Amino acid sequence: ATEIVFWHSMEGALGDRVNELVQGFNESQSDYTVKAIYKGAYGESMNAGIAAFRAGNAPDILQVFEVGTATMMHAQGAIQPVQEMSEQAGDPINPDDFLGAVASYYSSSDGKLVSMPFNSSTPVLYYNKDAFRKAGLDPENPPKTWKEVAEAGKKLRESGMECGYTTGWPSWVQMETFAAWHNVPFATKNNGFDGLDARLSVDQPAFVKHFAFLAQMAKDGSFTYGGRGDASNALFTSGKCGMFTGSSGSRANIIRTGEFEFGTASLPYHDDIEGAPQNTIIGGASLWVFAKKSPEVYKGVTKFFKYISSPEMAAKWHQETGYVPVTKAGHQVTRESGFYEKNPGTEVAVLQLNADTTENSRGIRLGFLPQIREIAEGEMERIFAGEVDAETGMKRIAERGNEMLKRFESSVK
Numbered sequence: 001a002t003e004i005v006f007w008h009s010m011e012g013a014l015g016d017r018v019n020e021l022v023q024g025f026n027e028s029q030s031d032y033t034v035k036a037i038y039k040g041a042y043g044e045s046m047n048a049g050i051a052a053f054r055a056g057n058a059p060d061i062l063q064v065f066e067v068g069t070a071t072m073m074h075a076q077g078a079i080q081p082v083q084e085m086s087e088q089a090g091d092p093i094n095p096d097d098f099l100g101a102v103a104s105y106y107s108s109s110d111g112k113l114v115s116m117p118f119n120s121s122t123p124v125l126y127y128n129k130d131a132f133r134k135a136g137l138d139p140e141n142p143p144k145t146w147k148e149v150a151e152a153g154k155k156l157r158e159s160g161m162e163c164g165y166t167t168g169w170p171s172w173v174q175m176e177t178f179a180a181w182h183n184v185p186f187a188t189k190n191n192g193f194d195g196l197d198a199r200l201s202v203d204q205p206a207f208v209k210h211f212a213f214l215a216q217m218a219k220d221g222s223f224t225y226g227g228r229g230d231a232s233n234a235l236f237t238s239g240k241c242g243m244f245t246g247s248s249g250s251r252a253n254i255i256r257t258g259e260f261e262f263g264t265a266s267l268p269y270h271d272d273i274e275g276a277p278q279n280t281i282i283g284g285a286s287l288w289v290f291a292k293k294s295p296e297v298y299k300g301v302t303k304f305f306k307y308i309s310s311p312e313m314a315a316k317w318h319q320e321t322g323y324v325p326v327t328k329a330g331h332q333v334t335r336e337s338g339f340y341e342k343n344p345g346t347e348v349a350v351l352q353l354n355a356d357t358t359e360n361s362r363g364i365r366l367g368f369l370p371q372i373r374e375i376a377e378g379e380m381e382r383i384f385a386g387e388v389d390a391e392t393g394m395k396r397i398a399e400r401g402n403e404m405l406k407r408f409e410s411s412v413k
């Protein structure tokens with residue numbers, strides 16, 4: 001059988017689900033064997049994949065987080081566009097099978113899929129129902145606005161909790177998704193979709209207001225900063241924090257690790273910012289195929305992609321992880337099975353995404369966005385520590401981030 005090497009970043013319960021999916025494919029036919037290898041967190045595996053390509057030993061498939069999309073799209077010569085690959089293999093993947101918000105995120109301007117949608121997520125609010133009860137808060141009535149989060153955070157602290165509220169993926173949740181949810185631009189040029197000369201808009205009043213709010217929460221102890229990426233997940237699963245904004249795809253690991261009853265609610269919003277709540281944007285990752293592989297490998301990759309996006313497999317992955325359904329059929333199968341009624345909280349993410357998008361809420365496509373996140377999270381750390389005010393911090397993110405955007409622009413021209 002032809003071997004297909006697949007590098008991914010799925011940990012814990014998610015890694016187990018990937019291995020099951022791969023095993024199911026390998027057992028379903030005998031021409032191809034997919035070998036799934038965990039290559040570290042998203043940032044690490046993306047760097048490893050690019051370095052391996054340069055050294056001539058790239059894997060066949062690489063899972064790349066959504067913020068790496070523009071960088072990958074412009075990696076001329078390194079990438080085999082997915083739809084084109086499937087058409088050449090005689091087994092076309094149809095972009096219309098996917099939810100619009102998902103397909104458009106990973107499509108070129110002519111509407112063709114460049115990477116394969118796989119694990120799309122969106123941020124939600126998780127809360128510890130046991131801790132809510134102990135603090136005298138209503139476990140069936142989670143906070144809806146940021147003001148309510150701050151109040152609940154104080155009560156949780158007063159009841160003896162070590163931490164009221166924390167957040168995963170600080171830039172994704174508090175800036176990128178925050179912008180779409182409040183219908184304000186994250187960047188000019190249609191959030192980057194309309195040109196490489198897009199620049200960040202994060203020094204605008206809505207962001208300054210939000211970060212001043214979070215800084216105040218950090219000061220009064222209702223918010224605990226838990227680190228970059230998904231480092232803070234453990235603060236919630238260990239029971240230390242009563243509330244947590246994080247990926248819908250964290251559900252599987254919260255179920256596995258958390259020894260408490262939890263609820264899932266919509267991402268909080270500021271009710272004094274007009275236009276909120278709009279819709280959230282997708283996060284998570286998609287699957288990229290490297291160039292310069294044999295036609296036989298591409299045939300096998302196509303077959304594997306067809307397998308994982310079949311209605312049954314897409315529905316199973318969605319239901320067992322918390323990632324949103326990426327195909328329309330996967331969503332329908334799940335709805336018709338009564339899964340959402342039986343598992344309260346599992347539809348929150350889907351509903352948050354399910355809206356007519358505006359130019360601010362369709363998604364973000366900026367080069368070097370992983371590096372911009374690092375800059376943003378570094379500046380946020382200074383804001384939360386009280387070293388700079390929100391306005392200064394946001395200005396610095398815009399300035400330093402724009403330097404990265406200019407560098408990207410000149411590197412691909």
Ligand SMILES: O=P(O)(O)OC[C@H](O)CO
Nearest residue numbers: 065066121247249283284
């Ligand atoms: O935890 P995930 O897989 O939903 O990813 C969250 C962020 O979108 C990663 O950039």
